[in-house]
Amino acid sequence: MAHSPIEQFDVKPIAHFEIAGIDVSFTNSSLWMVLVVAFMSFFLIWGTRKNATVPGRMQVMVELMYSFIAGMIKDNVGKEGKQYFPFIFTLFVFILGLNLAGMLPYSFTVTSHIAVNFAMAIFIFLGVTLIGFIKNGAGYLKLFAPSGVPGWLLPLIVAIEVISYCTRPISLSVRLFANMLAGHIMMKVFAGFIVSMAAAGAAGMLGAIAPFAINVLLTGLEILVACLQAYVFTILTCIYLNDAMHPSH
């Protein structure tokens, strides 16, 4: 199992800690979370240090991210979504950073772990549900009964809506988890092909060009997927928030 394509997902403790009997060890996963957050904080703070009216390159990047997320919230949630801007922005930056950090050789992809993704998704799910009931009271339940549905169809629709609502945290977290997992496994498998073919002599070395070329393309694709999944996770959070703000379909 030395070169197993799933070995990259092993969580290896670096320093062991325990608080109240709960394992909170510093692991390779924690290391990469800390590195990404440190890098992103540095990038965001350093980029805006001058805060100039005519921005520099770094500041333009930060401002672009700002406008991107601000636009996403405005389009999907509306003006009331503004108070959740810091959370949405952090979410996007966090997931994007972790996804992209996973593309570095020898790194660990934190978002390829369902535990992390599910924790984020369930937090969003509970938060959105809470906001929905606080803002609309029992009116939030209208979300499950779309207007204009014939009476005899209503029980079925309500059942479907309730199930789809409750599976949101699962779909949200599994989507990110599966995308990161599949991409990284594929890259490792093709990388394994290169090594084993190249070990088989001159003809094998020549033949290893094919998986190598595929891996180059896969790397590009995975960078795209890393950005795309960060975007998808964020925009779905916005859409859920929109449901909580305006429950009537």
Next chain:
Amino acid sequence: MANANTEVAQDQGGLPQLNVIADGTYTNQIAWLLLTFLFLFFVVSRIVLPRVTKVLGEREENVANNLDTAERLKNEAEEVKAAYEAAVADARKKAQEIVLGAKDTIQADIAKAQSELDATLGAKAEEAEARIMKARDEALAGIDTVAAEVASEMVAKLAGVEAKEKTVADAVKAALDTAKGA
């Protein structure tokens, strides 16, 4: 024994992600997720977003101000241009008036000088004419006597006849009248 071995192998195999509850790493993943996410959230909400909001607002204000200033300066420039054009038109009109006035004055002066000159010349010409007429009349008046004297002298010399003054004078007069009539 074989059964136990396979079970252990299955425990270790499979996706590590799906063993997080069995191997207990989910607690540390979630704990560090909370810690790092909260840290990033703090950085974003307390430092980064206020800064970017501020700078974007300032930029918008700045651009609006610059546009206002540009608009104001443009209006001022147009006012100045209109004033300049009015001044130029005014000056041109005045210059034309001055030129026309000068022309009229000069023409009047010329006409006056001309008429004075004409009058002087006319008077002088008339005077000269009168003088000439007078001289002619005098000459014509004198010619009778002279002609009579010449005629009596010629008669005396040629015919040896002492002609009477009266006769000679009449003859001369008759001859002169004939000549004049011719």
